[in-house]
Amino acid sequence: MESSHAAARAPGLDELAGFLTRLTRLLLNTSGEGAEGIEETVTATARALGGDASLLLVPDAATLTVTAADGSARTVTVRGVPEVFRLDQVTALKPLLAEVGAGRMGVAGAALRLTRIEESRPPYPWWAKLIGIVLFALGFAPLMQPTWYEVASTAVLATIAAALAVAADRRPRLSAVLPLLVSTVISIVTIEVFARTPSHGGPVLLMLPALFFFVPGDYLSAATAELAAGRMTTGAIRLVNAVFLLLQLYLGVLLGVYATGTSTRALFDIAAASDLPRWALFLSWIVFTAGTVLAFAVPYRLFWPLLALVYLTVAVQSLATKLIGETAGTFVAAVALTATATVLARSPHRPPRLVLLLPGFFTLTVGSLGMRGLTTLAGGYVIEGFQDLLKLVTIVTAIAVGMVVGATVVRRE
Known part of the structure; x- marks a missing residue:
C-alpha cells in the first residue's frame, strides 16, 4: 500500500x-x-x-x-x-x-x-558590490606591503578596478576582456601616479591588491584539488582556464608598461619598509571579510562566522609556519579550514561548505605569486621570477592536498 x-x-x-x-x-x-x-x-x-x-x-x-x-x-x-x-x-x-x-x-x-x-535579485545594490571590492582589496593590501602608502594607493586603484567590474555586470560583452582591461588600466595609473620612486616598493606590489579580485588563485587551487581528488577532466580544464585568466592579467600589466613608455626593468619586486602598526594588520582581516560579503553577495548574517574562520585560518597558518615552514604551514591551515567548514556545513541550518570555505580560502590563495613571477620574468629578473613561479606551484599543491585531506578526515555525511 x-x-x-x-x-x-x-x-x-x-x-x-x-x-x-x-x-x-x-x-x-x-x-x-x-x-x-x-x-x-x-x-x-x-x-x-x-x-x-x-x-x-x-x-x-x-x-x-x-x-x-x-x-x-x-x-x-x-x-x-x-x-x-x-x-x-x-x-x-x-x-x-x-x-x-x-x-x-x-x-x-x-x-x-x-x-x-x-x-532573485542580488541582496545588495551595485554600489555595495563596488564598496565590497574596494574593501576586499584594502584588506589584502598589507599582505603585499605593510605600509600606509600601499593602503592609500590601493584605495584609489581598487576603486577604479571595482568601477570596471560593476560596469561589466551591466555590459556582459565587457566581461570577456575584463581581466585584460582592468590590469591594463591599473598598470597605467600605477606607473604614472603611484610608482614614482622605489622607496614605495615595486610597481607590481602596488598593483596586486587592486587586481586581487580578478587574480585566479582560488581557481588554481580548486583545479589542483580536483586533480588531487581524481577528477582529471574538470581539474585539467579549470587549470587551463585559471592560467588563461592569469595570462590576461599579465598581458594587461605589460600593455600598461608599453603604453607609458616605461622599461620592463621597472617591474622589480622589492617591498618598502613596513610602517603599519600591528593593530592595523589585525583589523585588515575584518575589512577583508566585510569586502568578501559584499563583493560575493554573501548574506550579511554570515559575517561573524566567516570572520571567525578567517582568523582561525590565519592563526593556524602563522603558528604552523613558525614551527615547520611556509609550505607545511599552508598545508596545515588548509586542512584545518576545510575540516572545520565540512563539519559546520553538515547541519541543514548552517551555510553551505563553499560559503564557509571561501573567505578563509582567499587568505591562503596564491595567484599573486603567479603574477609576481611572470612580471618579474618580464622585467628581466630571471632568477627571482622563477623562484616566485616555483613557490606558486608548491603552495598551490599544498593548499589543494590540504583541502582533500581536510575533507577526507571528517568525511561529509
Whole structure:
C-alpha cells in the first residue's frame, strides 16, 4: 500500500527532468570554486524525488540522464558559466535540497522554490558590490606591503578596478576582456601616479591588491584539488582556464608598461619598509571579510562566522609556519579550514561548505605569486621570477592536498 502510494506521487519524466536540469545549471553556474559535489547533489535529489540521475561532468557543462519511476529516461546537455559571485543563491539552495532530501517537498514545490532562487535579485545594490571590492582589496593590501602608502594607493586603484567590474555586470560583452582591461588600466595609473620612486616598493606590489579580485588563485587551487581528488577532466580544464585568466592579467600589466613608455626593468619586486602598526594588520582581516560579503553577495548574517574562520585560518597558518615552514604551514591551515567548514556545513541550518570555505580560502590563495613571477620574468629578473613561479606551484599543491585531506578526515555525511 505504501509503495503504491509513493509511486502515485512520483513525478513524471518531464517534471523530474525539468527540475533536475535547472538544478544542475544553477550548480554549474555557482561552481567557480570547483565542481565537487554537483554529481552527488543531483543524484541524491533525484532519488529523494523517486527517480534516478547520472551525470558526465566538465566545468562548464554536464550530460544529465534522468530516469523516472516508470523506467522512462531522458538525456539532456546542460551548460553553465562557472562563477562564485552569487553566494546568496548557493546559501538559499541548501535548505531547499534538505527539505527535498527529507521527503518534505515534492518536485512541484521544489520547482517553485528553485524559480524564486533563480529569479532573485542580488541582496545588495551595485554600489555595495563596488564598496565590497574596494574593501576586499584594502584588506589584502598589507599582505603585499605593510605600509600606509600601499593602503592609500590601493584605495584609489581598487576603486577604479571595482568601477570596471560593476560596469561589466551591466555590459556582459565587457566581461570577456575584463581581466585584460582592468590590469591594463591599473598598470597605467600605477606607473604614472603611484610608482614614482622605489622607496614605495615595486610597481607590481602596488598593483596586486587592486587586481586581487580578478587574480585566479582560488581557481588554481580548486583545479589542483580536483586533480588531487581524481577528477582529471574538470581539474585539467579549470587549470587551463585559471592560467588563461592569469595570462590576461599579465598581458594587461605589460600593455600598461608599453603604453607609458616605461622599461620592463621597472617591474622589480622589492617591498618598502613596513610602517603599519600591528593593530592595523589585525583589523585588515575584518575589512577583508566585510569586502568578501559584499563583493560575493554573501548574506550579511554570515559575517561573524566567516570572520571567525578567517582568523582561525590565519592563526593556524602563522603558528604552523613558525614551527615547520611556509609550505607545511599552508598545508596545515588548509586542512584545518576545510575540516572545520565540512563539519559546520553538515547541519541543514548552517551555510553551505563553499560559503564557509571561501573567505578563509582567499587568505591562503596564491595567484599573486603567479603574477609576481611572470612580471618579474618580464622585467628581466630571471632568477627571482622563477623562484616566485616555483613557490606558486608548491603552495598551490599544498593548499589543494590540504583541502582533500581536510575533507577526507571528517568525511561529509
